[in-house]
Every structure is written in C-alpha cells, then in structure tokens.
Amino acid sequence: MPKQAPPRAPVAPVAPAGDELGQRTEGAGLHPDALGLVPPRGMRDIVPPTSAGLKRLRSEVMRVFGLYGYDRVITPPFELAEVLERGLDAVDRRELMRFVEPHSGEVALLRPDMTPQVARIVATRLSDRPSPHRLCYEGTVVRRMRHRARRRQQTLQAGIECIGWGGPEADVEVLRIADHACQQVGLRGHQLELAHVNIAATVLDLVPSAARAGVADALAQKDAFSIEARLQQAGVPAKERTRVLALTELYGDVSVLAAARKRFPRGPIADAIRELSEVVDRLSDIALDATVTVDLGELRGHSYYTGVSVTLLAEGPGAPVGTGGRYDALLARFGMPAPATGFAFDVDNLAWALRAQGQSMLDNAPLRVVVGGDAPAADALAATLRAGGLPAARVDGSVKQATAYAVSWSYPLVIMASGRSHRVVRVHDGETSRIASDTPDIIHQLTSFAHAATGAAL
Template identity: 45%
Template structure:
C-alpha cells in the first residue's frame, strides 16, 4: 500500500491556512515597500559552495544537499535566504548599487528539525539593507520590523534587542580556553548563571572579567542596559557593542519605535551576525516570529565587501499568533466565497 505520509518535519498547508500565510506576507510587503524595499525572487536551489560560504560550520551541517543528475554539481536546497541575497548583491552591482534595499518571501528547508516539533520547512518574508551601516541603518531595521509586525496585527509583539559581540567580548576578556567557549555559549542560551560561574573558575582572565562572566545570564529585563554598562567595563569591545545598541534604540525611538526589551546575554546562530541583533516574540506563537541583525562580514565572503542588516519574519509562527489571538481573517474570505457561489 502506498504510504501517503510526508517525510519527518514536513507538513501540508490547507487552503484556509495557506490563505492566511499569503495575506500576512502581503501585509508585510506593503510595509517593506513603503520604506523603499524592492522585492526579489530567488531559486530554492544554490550551489553548495555558495551556501557553505554564507553559513557557519554548525549551520552547514543542517543543509540538505544532493548531486544534480545532469551536471554532476553538488547543490543544496536553501536553508537560509540571506546568503542568497548576498550572492545576488555581489554578482549584480550594475543592477543593485549601494545601498540596496531588497525584500523577499519564500520557503527555506533544513535537513533536520531544529528541535522536536518545529518544522524543517519554514516560510519567511524579510528585508535586507545592503551597503549601509551605522546607527541610522540599525534604527531603520528596528523601525521596519516594528511597523511590519504592527501592520500585520502583531502590535503586541515584543521586540528584543541584543548584540552579537557583547557576550563574546566578555567571554574573551574572562580568558576562557577555546574548548570552554562552546560550553559558555550553551550556558548563555539557557541563562544558566551557575554554569557560567563554574566556567569562570576555569578562566585565566582578570578577576573583574571572570566575575563579570556569570552576570551575562541576567542581562535582560528591567534595567538591563544599566547592568550591561557595569559588565562592559571589563572589556572595551563590549563597551563599543553596547554603544551601538544604545545609539540604534535612541534613534529608532525618535522615529516612533515603541518600547523594546534588551537581552545582551543572548547569542544567535547562523554564523554571520556581527552587530546589533533583534527578535520578535508574540503571544500565542510557539517560537520567535521574527529574527535578524547586522552581518557586516558576510558580503565580503562573496566578493563585494560592505555593511548589511536585515531580518526575516517566520510566517508560520506569526500566523499561529494571529490565529490564537482571534485575529485571523480567513473566515471573511470563506463567507465571501459562499456568497459568490449562491
């Protein structure tokens, strides 16, 4: 008998749910367009060498790849769209002068589930601002994300701001051996102050830097920026990172950004973030509804160096939040369809 089930981690989206995702993507793109972002359509397959150049070794391990029968080339199904944007930007400077504001939507596919219950195929819509850096570009990324989530009906989502280098600089100042830095990343992800304290006892840095290491687990919530200033005193690089976060938030607030949360102990994956990072969390969603940040080193890997920042909205989790909040609009479409058939 034919097995009609799907491979693990994949699922069908039925008409109503598919319509919700399409409507949400349309709402997001209206906001992207209002900020001057232009839409691009990208293939789902890339040469493996392009994908590998754009991701960390850990992320590359989750890439689904195969040999094309005709050419013998090793190709990959994209696990992330940002490296594709970087490849496009590097290959077409004639059509995409800096700064380039691009937006997109489409699925990405990973070889394995990131965690139990999370789909391997993720539908995204996002933006990339290429060739422009500094506080103004960081503030623009935050402002576009906040406006997009609000326009989509997720105005109660919390935007959390961090920095890719802050915790790294403190860990380096503490003098952790290279083998222990991976343990520190796991402890930071879990907010495990006890594990960080144990690692600090194995560190070789100054007493002040070693004492600051466990404090990274608590750099979120009320007065997080104030506590971060104290921690940053042990590492000049951390102080510089904190300054970038504060400058971006200050400028974005002038442009109407609502209150944001701060988490400077957060570490994010994919291997290309270099500066400010942000994520969106909405009630009712099983995971973050958006994530992104600054990745100033990625474009150079593709031969066209320059600063860049962007984010992606997870359409599935954003729709989940809308549906659980009772904000879905599909019933009106179904009612309209029934009226047309009468």
Template identity: 35%
Template sequence: MTNPSCIEAPLPKGVSDFLPETADKINHIAARIHQVFDLWGFRRMITPLLEFEEVLALGMGEELRGKTFRFDDRQTGRLLAIPPDITPQVARIVATRMHAQPLPHRLYYNGRVLRQAEMQSGRSREIFQSGVELIGLDAPEADAEMVAMAVEVLKNLGFSGFKIDLGQVGFYRGIMEASGLAPAAQFRLQEAISKKDVSAVRSILEAEPVSDQVKEAILLLPRLYGGREIVEEARRAVTNERSLKALDNLSQVLEILDIYGVSDYLTVDLGEIRGLDYHTGITFEGFVPGLGEAVCSGGRYDDLTAKYGFPAPATGFAFNIMALLASLSKRPDVEASRSRDFLIFNQKDERREALEIAQQLRALGYSCARDIIKRDFESSFSYAKKMDIRWLLVIGAEECPPDQVYVVRVADRRAITLPREALFEKSLDLKFDSQGENHG
C-alpha cells in the first residue's frame, strides 16, 4: 500500500537505509565476530565519527586520502574528515592517549566508515567494519594470531570451504629494490602484477634494461600462488636479502599456524601486493565460496603509529560485514536472528495479567511485546507473522481455563495450552507435537 502524501526522500548514491530485518542480521553477524575477539582477550574501543583532516591524513596512504569525505568546520575553520578506515584512528589513539600503558594493546572495534566511490561503479560508499589491532608485538606469533582468529571467526559464522590467502610484501619490495628499475616502471609492473597479467609484465620488462635473473623473478610473481611449496619455489628465484628474510618470516608464521591446526584453510600468494604503501610484512585476505570479494583483510603495518609520534610494531585485520551478509543472509541462524519470541494477545478487559506475564518473560531473557491495539485474533496473528514473531501468547482464550494460557506457534498455527506458571520455568520447552491442535 502506497502513501499518496509521502514526500520524495531520496538518499545520496552509495548509502542505504537498513530496515529492522537487515539490521538484525548485521547485528547477529557482528555479535558472532565480537564473541571471538572477546575470547582472544581483545578489548573494544569506539572511535569518533569526525577527525581533523590533517591529523587523520598522517595515517593514510594516497589511495585512502583520495577517498576521504572532507568539509569545513564552522567552529574552528579547520578541515574535517569522515574516516575512510578505522585503523589510522586506532593508531592515533594508541600513540597519543595510550602510550603510557603497557604493551601490547589488544583492541577491537566495530563501526561504519565512508569512502568516495566512482559514480559509475555502483559500489557502496558505506563500509561496515569489525576489526582488531594488535599493537606492540613484532613476533611471527602475532601475525599468526591474526590469521588464526580470522579462521575461527569464519568457522564460528558457519562457513566451510573458505580460504585465507597469505602474502608477504617484503618479498616483492626486495625484488624491486634489487632490480634497479625506475619508479615509473615499478608502478606499471605493480599494476600488472596485481591483475595477474603475465603478458603485461613481460611486455614492460622487455623494454627495461634488467638482468635475466631479475626478469625471471618478476615474471614469476603472478604465478606464485598455491600451497606452502610456493615458499621454496620463491626462495630458489631470488638472492636479495630482503626477499629471503621475508620468506623466512612467512615460513615461521606458517609453522605457528600448523600448531593452531588451520593450515588446511591457507594458501600462499606472493604476487598479492595490494596495500603496498601501507603494509610492511605479512598480509592476508579471506575468501568464502560463492563470493568474489574478500570478506576480511589485513596484515602487518609497523610504520603507522610512528606517524603520530609513538613507534610500535603492529598487525591487524578487519571483516567487511556487508560482504559477510551477502553470503550469510539466507542461512537459518542468520534468518532466525530477525525473529522475536512472544506477542501477547489479551482477550481480557483487564491488562494487569498481560503486563505481568510480559515482564516475567523478559526477565527470563525472552523478547516480548504486547499487542496493545484492540483487534481480533486473526489480525493479531497476521501482525505476528509479518513481524517474524515466533509465538502468539493468548490470555483469556476460550480454549483454556483462567489459570492457563494458550500459545500458538506462528510458523504453522499449531497451538498448545499451558499452566501460566509453566511459562516461567528456566527451561521453557514449547512442544507442539502431532496432538497439538491447529488453531484455525
């Protein structure tokens, strides 16, 4: 039914309203993620929605700066920014407000960020992030902890068949430093390698005066993808110290992940070089079946807090909640998160009993609303069905004595009669067996 008097109220492109059904699913997914973060000893922090642009820019690379929403602050005359990523905010907070506290810091966050997007791309400008930052540890075990947590979250969300792609940006940087290539040629190669375009890589190298050994190592980059045997294949292709050190680090992380028992979920991708201006070591992305984009990504970023005056090694990662929602929205547990427990339909003139029952059910942890509108059973039942309410609790029904209540399961209209006190047992078990009548 349309409202003829409704005003036209469009939203800016790239943002959305999330109605209760979707909001419930988002909250359910975020809660499952936070459950793992809490169990691993991380503490939640909340970052501001606005920052001074010049302060935020210290912690962002050129790519993120180009995607930042900026506007003037009437109060100060300074330029404000809406953060396009939460990690630089965490780095600022740790460096300026937590530097006197003992390391390491185990922190997690949940929030929305905004990023400029091309009008034609159709991509959302809002990104829902749930992530962790582990600041103050440069050990391979810290990197392994991030990967193991990502695996645990994906398992906790019910995924199977997912993969975590591991990279090491130091390997690529070592090859480029040893190549002697000009920055312009390196930039073109970076673009081609990130697209796994071997022919483009070969074409660029043919025009550059580099040794055959360097050419072979660079040409190998887009193909260095697979199991841990890739590490040894890469080791045979390079001689520079930085690349070899990066491979040693990756091997150590893989050994620790063996102890965690998550190796079956891992692949190695040494040609993955996105985020090169930001990351300093291990990087990773998580992919789930049926979805073409990563649901989580992160890695080591040892130079970030130093930009705010507090040098500290760091690693972390974040989940893209909307990407997870796209894959999980039809799963039974996520669908069930939209549901509420009870709607009370009172057929008595007096409201005390209905209100008391509602209070007692809420005290036991059940969601419970009272149908305050005066209407017939069918109308109340229809409302419960549309609102994804599991049970319609009828007080004063003709079908039962005064000290009993009548409960209708909304999914199939099957009904049972219960003593009122049975509702408040700790393990309420509403059994609608084949003998239960069908209210209809």
C-alpha cells in the first residue's frame, strides 16, 4: 500500500554548501568576476567534480527510463517560436528567451520545456508507429528569471513522455517510473503529491474572472481568510464560497479522497475525484518508496494538464524535484490528437535533495586513478589499466605532487609505478600499499583497496 502521510507542511530549503547543488566550491584560482568573464546572470558553468556527479545522476535516471522501454530522443536547443508556442500553455510567456534566427529572420525560442518538442516529433516523425510512444529525454532548458527566489535561468531536465495511451494504467506507469528512479539514485523520504486539474479549475469557475487570479494565489497558500475576503468582495454567494473554501482543507494523505467524495458527490468534480481515486487505488498495489498524498486545491498547470498531475517533493531544495501529469490536448495542436502523460525531473533539485540527505552521486563513483613514477613503467601500467576500462591519468613528479593532483581532481588512488612493484596511495586517508607489476587481476585488487577500510593492504 502507498504509505500515508499527514498534511504537507512547507518544505524548507537547505542552505547549499558551495554551489547551489550542495557540492563543494570548485577551484581556488582567480575568480572570474575579477576579469569580467562571467556567464550571464542565472547561467552557470558546471565543472568537476559537480559535472561528474550530475552526469552520473542523469545517466542513472535515464537508465531507469530505459528499463521500462522508453527510447531516448534528442531535441534541438531552440525552435521557431511559432511552432514551439503551440505547446507552452504551462510556461509564462514572459519567461521565454527569444531571438531572431539569422538565416530565416524568424523569431526563435531557446527551449523552456522539452515536452512540446517531443509532441512535435511524435506528430511529425513517428505518427506511423504503433502507440504508445514511450520516449525519454535529458538536457538543458532555459527560462528567464522573473521572481527573486529563482536564481537559475538554466535548468537540467530528464523526463519521459507516454503518448497514445489513455486511462489510469499509463498514469500509474509514469508515477511508478518516477519513484523507481528515486529509489535507484538513493533518494529517501520523497513524496508523490497527486492532484486532478479539473477539481480546482471547476471550483474556480464559480469565481468572477476579475477575482480569479487572486483567489487562485490564495488557494495555493491554503489561505482561507484571504479567499473568504476576496470572494465576499467579488459578491460570490455563500454556497459557492463554501465550495471554494473546502479546497483549502482537502489535502494530505489519501483518506482526503473519501472526504472529498462527500463534499462533491456528483458532477464534473466527482468524476475527477473518481479518476484520481482510481490511480491512487492502483498505486496501492505497488511497493512504492514514496509517500502518496493528494492536494485537491492544486492549480499548477491548470491551462495545460487535463487530468491527474503529480508534484515530487523532497527535503532540501524548497522546490519540486519533479513534476508531471496528463496532457491529452497537446498533441492535437501539432496535428495528431492523442492522449498523453509524462513526468520530468529537475536534475539540479534532485541532486540538491540527495545532498540534503548526506548523499552525492560522487559517492561510490567508478574508480579512476592517477599514475606517476618511472616513465616507461607508468606508461605501460596506464595503458594496461585503460585497456581494462579503468580511467588512468598520467602525471609526472613526486608522489606528493601526484597526490595533490589527485585531491584536486577527485581521483581516489595514486599509483607510483616502477619495474617490479607499484606503490599505491589511497587518497582519502593516505593509506599506502604495494602491488606486484605482474599481478594478473590488478584492476580488481586496486578496486578492492580503494574501497577497503583503513589499514587494509593489497
């Protein structure tokens, strides 16, 4: 059964250590500000070891996607605005980064989201293939910063789209994959918060259009006092005010659905509650790591989503680790009506959540070594290690210099090669040992020593 949780409290952000991903600050050289050589505000360079950790994180998430039959597509970094804007209802137009494409003279957009690109690809390139189309992607999306709390214009995404499959089975598959990916990267205590766009959207239709935006903002904060005041000011009758205010209480564990059925026993809201309940019931048969909760007042993406939606939450970043949902109207805008659902990780926030739990994708990373020592022996050893698939960086100089290099570039081992035997230094604790140059299983022995407790020898 899905684990149950009390109503969600706001998730407080954990202060990052070093850069915003919670990795250590990189480099101690001349700060780029001193030369005026900084990227534009909100953009960033990602350098080792953070880049290595993010690469591993994305690779592991994409590997899980592949386990469920999701094939990777690679989308262009920008597209013509006229095409891409067909599928950007969920994105504030003021966040789009536009420019004039020099060859055509037409307005183009840096991609702010990959789902519309995948929809275009399916409609124009893959429509002759049988459904469902199971596709995945990863890459950078760019949106302008409009809010003080938002520091990034450049975000790493990794996501899936399941196109051509309607019904709760597809929704459950997408949610299951999101949870499985969290399991595989080591995330704990995460929460799948489910909603259905037609619940809050239908209730908001009771509110005059002039007051709707303010009520929606107050509903997002569960601010019943502000909602009541706005509704009274707008002249909304008491019966309708009660229906709107009910949404401020209908969030928390899945038992909320039973209360919602009593509050809204018939009509389109009851239909939406039934659809959401069916997804929750099917999830109860799956051994999820996530806690499943619901928020029937959720309005995120109400102009884009058409059914069940999800927000993946975890301690740390103070923002969603991932979002997704059903968007059955999108494909028709590209000429191919089809049901669809999907999910995307914010990889930066996923890394931050892991770091908040004391984890890093740099932990238990594949072994790589620095090789120094006598040139002929070191060159031969490095070649042997590379032939066996073990990355080996050659350096000259003393063992002290080689170790300093290894520390700076996050290599776990230093090997000082010589004719008969090689000296091995484990960087994190300075433990040393020796290994014969003709050892047949040298990579296995190096790996064992790298991960052994202090005091272990080869």
